[in-house]
Amino acid sequence: MKTSLEVCITEGIHQAVVNTVDRKMPEQVALYELADLFKIFGDSTRISILWALSESEMCVCDLCALLKMKQPAISHQLKNLKQSRIVKARREGKIIYYSLDDDHIRRLLDLGMQHVNELQMSMTH
Amino acid sequence: MKTSLEVCITEGIHQAVVNTVDRKMPEQVALYELADLFKIFGDSTRISILWALSESEMCVCDLCALLKMKQPAISHQLKNLKQSRIVKARREGKIIYYSLDDDHIRRLLDLGMQHVNELQMSMTH
DNA sequence: TGTACATATGACAATATGTTCATACGTACA
DNA sequence: TGTACGTATGAACATATTGTCATATGTACA
DSSP states (O other): OOOHHHHHHHHOSOHHHHHHHHHHSOOHHHHHHHHHHHHHHSSHHHHHHHHHHHHOOEEHHHHHHHHTOOHHHHHHHHHHHHHTTSEEEEEETTEEEEEESOHHHHHHHHHHHHHHHHHHHHHTO | OOOHHHHHHHHOSOHHHHHHHHHHSOOHHHHHHHHHHHHHHSSHHHHHHHHHHHHOOEEHHHHHHHHTOOHHHHHHHHHHHHHTTSEEEEEETTEEEEEESOHHHHHHHHHHHHHHHHHHHHHTO
16 A cells, blocks of 8 residues: 555656755754744734834733734734743733844744745746 | 723823934834735744755655644644745656755744753753 | 732633544656 | 656644733822
């Protein structure tokens, strides 16, 4: 009973290519972490939060008002962002101010948006 | 009966900040598309496929062998990637070769991996 | 110490996502 | 035309994710 995987391997078209690429692949752990990083960006609430924080540090309340969402929803996402070290928090009395933890984040946002815009452009032609 | 959102707004700490940031926010649609772009990157199977294709064009079978996954799993993800215009396909007889559709993709992968690596570094200190 | 406000957290429901199996489609070639 | 191979697709299941409600925590201040 052959699985499709076995079929693929036995009849594999480009074993040489596969080997070469395999040697160049990063460690699985690194790929998982990379996927996790992008996963964090892959939600419109979190992206909106990040974009907002790239303009100014803000407290939870501010973000609720800006995004017109309930406070626990924002807090949950901020927790995710904080655990991924994408966002950092600073307490001032009762209020907690959030901001981007790193300038890479801004660059990733910009590069992504650039791609989205160019896709948009090419759609209209 | 006040919702937490209303509480936030009425007591809002930084209405001025919220207004300023609000003016600078991209359109909601753009933010959704940006999130969708990152969502596509946010899965380890797809990231692995993309990284592999950034080294060389490959057919479905090659990817199955490289990632040790079943063929339909790879095909489904390739379909997602193709629909997002991140990957393109080229047919040659029975075989279909996939490759990256755009050089932005490579830059996004690199920038992301750079961030992951630097996080890794700072963890060990 | 008690009250009010800003934020965090846990449980839950609804939805989305990824992989698998079975099977269909398309091409080459006997 | 029939068979074989490479790939695509649809349904189904398992798991993950998001927002909501209710409630807890922490801080300021009377």
